[in-house]
Amino acid sequence: MACGEGELSSLAKGDVEHLRGHLGDDPVSLTSHQGIEGIQVFLHETDLWTKFHAVTTEMIITKAGRRMFPSYKVRVSGLNPRAKYILLMDIVPVDTHRYKFADNKWCVSGKAEAAILGRLYVHPDSPGTGLHWMRQLVSFHKLKLTNNHLDPFGHIILNSMHKYQPRLHIIKADEKSGFGSSNTAFYTHSFPETVFIAVTSYQNHAITQLKIENNPFAKGFRGNEDLEMHRISQMPRFPYEQQHDGLPTCVGPTLTCERNQPLTCERNQPLTCERNQPLTCERNQALTCERHQPYGAEPACLQPCMFSSSRGGSDETDWSFYPECPVPQQRFPPGQQISGSLTYRPDSLDF
DNA sequence: TCACCTATCACATTTGAAGGGG
DNA sequence: ACCCCTTCAAATGTGATAGGTG
Numbered sequence: 409m410a411c412g413e414g415e416l417s418s419l420a421k422g423d424v425e426h427l428r429g430h431l432g433d434d435p436v437s438l439t440s441h442q443g444i445e446g447i448q449v450f451l452h453e454t455d456l457w458t459k460f461h462a463v464t465t466e467m468i469i470t471k472a473g474r475r476m477f478p479s480y481k482v483r484v485s486g487l488n489p490r491a492k493y494i495l496l497m498d499i500v501p502v503d504t505h506r507y508k509f510a511d512n513k514w515c516v517s518g519k520a521e522a523a524i525l526g527r528l529y530v531h532p533d534s535p536g537t538g539l540h541w542m543r544q545l546v547s548f549h550k551l552k553l554t555n556n557h558l559d560p561f562g563h564i565i566l567n568s569m570h571k572y573q574p575r576l577h578i579i580k581a582d583e584k585s586g587f588g589s590s591n592t593a594f595y596t597h598s599f600p601e602t603v604f605i606a607v608t609s610y611q612n613h614a615i616t617q618l619k620i621e622n623n624p625f626a627k628g629f630r631g632n633e634d635l636e637m638h639r640i641s642q643m644p645r646f647p648y649e650q651q652h653d654g655l656p657t658c659v660g661p662t663l664t665c666e667r668n669q670p671l672t673c674e675r676n677q678p679l680t681c682e683r684n685q686p687l688t689c690e691r692n693q694a695l696t697c698e699r700h701q702p703y704g705a706e707p708a709c710l711q712p713c714m715f716s717s718s719r720g721g722s723d724e725t726d727w728s729f730y731p732e733c734p735v736p737q738q739r740f741p742p743g744q745q746i747s748g749s750l751t752y753r754p755d756s757l758d759f
Numbered sequence: 760t761c762a763c764c765t766a767t768c769a770c771a772t773t774t775g776a777a778g779g780g781g
Numbered sequence: 782a783c784c785c786c787t788t789c790a791a792a793t794g795t796g797a798t799a800g801g802t803g
Contacts, residue, residue, distance in 0.1 A: 468793090468794085470766095470767085471766090471767075474792085474793090475791095475792070475793095477792095477793090508764085555766085568765075568766080569765080607765090608765065608766050608767080609765075609766075609767090609794090609795090610794080616794070616795095619793080619794075620793085620794070623792090623793065623794090624773075624774060624775095624792095624793090625772090625773060625774060625791085625792045625793040625794090626772090626773085626792085626793045626794060627772080627773055627774080627793085628771070628772035628773055628793075628794085629772085629793075629794055629795075
């Protein structure tokens with residue numbers, strides 16, 4: 409058992425272990441308490457959490473430890489201003505399933521790996537007076553998540569592709585109440601919108617976009633229209649047939665590509681997309697077309713993308729789309745079946 | 760052997776804290 | 782004490798690639 413970065417010198421290891429056993433692992437109950445009444449806890453940036461929750465929040469876990477985003481911040485009221493409290497967090501499994509991301513949604517893929525003994529992250533200001541906790545936002549932004557089962561830094565250890573519920577605990581740091589004993593006064597609260605799935609790389613592109621849009625550190629990945637137009641204008645254009653014998657140039661044009669969305673086309677049905685409408689493909693989603701299948705689109709491409717037949721690109725069945733393509737419609741080579749995944753060209757634009 | 764899925768790493772970019780100078 | 786500037790560690794998602802599994 410270990411604490412997080414905020415481990416306290418005044419908080420003995422044995423005390424924390426007592427607490428660990430005391431807090432239990434029930435992620436379902438929103439609130440439970442013992443010996444503490446009237447506390448209220450409000451999640452900061454609820455709107456942001458709700459946005460993530462709507463598309464199933466993912467949190468990156470790395471060997472070195474990764475912070476949560478959105479970060480876990482709360483506002484607390486109802487504490488005794490003079491009494492001292494310890495605020496801490498833990499993260500417990502929501503269920504006993506392992507998950508996978510398929511068909512643009514999360515689904516159960518098997519049984520969960522054995523749960524790791526939960527670690528606690530004690531807020532660095534602990535123990536603090538009720539007044540201290542109530543007069544400002546309590547932020548757990550320094551909490552880090554890791555998948556390293558031998559992590560020596562005290563980060564919270566999670567399993568990838570498993571679902572978790574963060575929990576906040578408020579513990580009265582009062583010697584008289586027998587801190588760390590079964591009499592310890594505590595209050596526990598879980599916010600359902602903070603449930604997340606731990607991943608080593610993002611699965612759902614919607615989550616990636618939300619992280620980029622809202623996390624200041626990911627600002628470098630935000631799209632910039634002026635920059636995009638400049639880059640498009642600077643992009644080399646080479647006719648498709650010059651690289652692929654007998655094949656017409658390209659199609660088109662207004663394709664904006666986004667991952668993780670299904671892309672299908674029926675026999676003899678043109679695949680079209682409207683101006684500025686994203687044409688989306690799921691990773692490894694098969695795209696099959698019958699012989700002489702027309703593949704049409706409106707002019708004026710905003711995002712170049714590449715269709716590749718295998719991971720990491722292919723030189724055989726790449727179908728690339730460039731802006732200002734002169735040919736309005738693409739016909740696949742006779743008898744050829746195209747399947748694979750849509751990926752970004754290395755020089756494509758971030759969006 | 761192969762396809763698929765997941766993990767890891769280096770990279771470019773950005774933030775923000777720390778420290779020095781005026 | 783204050784402000785401004787510079788430096789640098791930390792944080793971020795990307796994309797290529799490695800590794801595991803069936």
